[in-house]
């Protein structure tokens with residue numbers, strides 16, 4: 250026999266007549282069916298003799314179904330009993346309700362109240378009269394399929410078997426609900442269930458003009474526990490967290506918060522992973538939610554003994570208040586989540602209230618950070634190659650490797666959105682390493698195929714460049730890929746040099762000793778003067794696109810661009826103009842003897858296969874005038 254069917258069935262018996270209650274008592278407390286039969290005849294006579302009898306003792310050792318009945322003599326006490334059972338988390342499976350209990354309210358009244366309190370309970374209407382129409386009662390106390398009918402006088406077997414059958418139906422339904430709406434690890438409501446609960450709490454708050462709060466919790470160091478101590482310890486930790494959340498919410502701090510603001514067990518949920526939600530359906534003022542958040546953080550911060558480890562876990566908490574921070578469940582949850590992210594970044598283990606400044610762009614920023622982790626392992630990066638043209642000869646002088654990121658959920662993310670995040674988080678170090686290695690390997694492959702690639706340009710972040718081992722890393726990658734160092738040019742920005750001029754000078758010397766060339770990218774945006782850059786032995790300046798864009802209209806920018814070109818020539822530094830988009834810009838640059846140009850007019854960044862095709866075309870059009878060659882390549 251399964252363990253489940255051995256747990257006693259909780260039954261509520263409601264009848265104003267003591268004799269009838271005794272009859273039930275006989276049936277429900279007598280587990281042995283054979284004995285049931287023996288007492289049956291006796292019972293009938295006693296029923297009509299109207300004398301109280303003591304119930305026979307229960308037989309706990311019996312293998313048959315056992316019952317845990319509660320007896321009430323009126324409708325009101327029955328409603329109170331259901332309430333209490335729910336509060337104790339010991340709900341009744343079945344209630345037998347007498348139809349007429351004068352002078353108090355009748356069975357239909359009780360059924361309606363009970364159904365309101367407990368949508369799952371099986372209700373049995375019992376009556377000696379034939380004027381009761383179950384169909385009519387079903388309309389008053391829906392759903393009809395959870396309503397049964399029993400005619401008095403009943404046979405004990407009827408009551409017993411009906412209880413067992415209805416309880417088994419009730420249990421099966423509970424199991425289904427548990428599977429669909431509860432998290433099996435912690436026993437807490439899951440995301441789906443908590444959403445339903447939040448929706449109805451918002452409806453109630455709207456109706457009664459209440460303030461409601463949603464707390465979004467995320468454990469700060471859960472991943473590390475899982476990774477280092479294993480999933481079994483991780484699971485145990487989540488169970489302990491759930492238990493602590495339960496008890497910290499049950500505790501009522503009547504001095505600062507009124508009792509209606511204390512969450513009920515159903516107002517706590519596990520949203521997935523190490524994320525939990527607490528719903529406070531009725532608070533007096535938003536600050537009360539902060540008090541509860543603090544209490545929760547305090548409760549979780551206590552050290553936990555798991556297996557042989559003593560662990561300290563802190564949660565970061567975000568709070569969104571209804572109606573101020575959102576009118577519906579999705580908005581409130583999203584804003585609470587966003588506030589949680591702010592807590593986590595600002596100082597883990599604290600709480601934050603949502604505020605409007607935590608806007609969509611901030612959310613996008615956090616989402617990028619989240620997805621950027623692991624992007625390298627998931628092979629989400631590729632390199633595109635943009636051709637660099639020698640505009641004096643019309644030949645391709647190089648390719649610039651430009652990083653591309655495609656994520657399953659975010660789609661193609663432009664470098665302008667993720668490079669800065671990668672830099673802030675330090676993720677740029679492994680990513681930059683991958684870029685350099687891939688670009689060198691590609692250049693070497695093209696070279697080996699005999700394609701005319703003179704130079705591969707690779708962007709280097711300030712974070713990479715600042716590492717004392719950066720020059721030796723570059724050397725190692727060159728060795729590993731077998732690329733001739735003279736074919737590699739590294740692009741850094743002026744600010745990177747100016748941040749630490751002493752190191753920049755040393756690093757550039759070391760890189761040049763390897764045979765690698767250096768270019769200053771986005772020149773003109775970093776407030777450094779050419780004179781200051783002189784002592785750094787850079788090979789090239791790349792004039793920022795902002796100057797090139799306004800070459801047609803703005804005479805100041807024309808003057809600046811021509812001055813940069815002229816001065817570089819005198820310092821024997823090559824110049825590349827970035828962002829050349831039209832013929833007149835190209836003509837201006839040619840007139841001023843700018844060496845190189847890069848831009849959409851000449852070619853956008855291409856996937857490796859297309860860049861390779863372009864290099865093959867170059868091979869084929871080596872002959873002809875400069876203009877003919879440029880035309881052939883652009884066309």
Ligand code: C2E
Pocket residue numbers: 635650651652663664665668681684708709710740770771794827828829830847848849850853854
């Ligand atoms: P950048 O190094 O100055 O690269 C040139 C950027 O200008 C590229 O944008 C390129 O597609 C774009 N561009 C080229 N020609 C034109 C044009 O005619 N008009 C316009 N409007 N834009 C043009 P992209 O690929 O979006 O890269 C943006 C920036 O991201 C790069 O600027 C560079 O600073 C950074 N970046 C790209 N790849 C890497 C990388 O592998 N490592 C590092 N650290 N940064 C990278």
Ligand code: MG
Pocket residue numbers: 649708740770
């Ligand atoms: Mg660049």
Ligand code: MG
Pocket residue numbers: 770771791793827
């Ligand atoms: Mg640039």
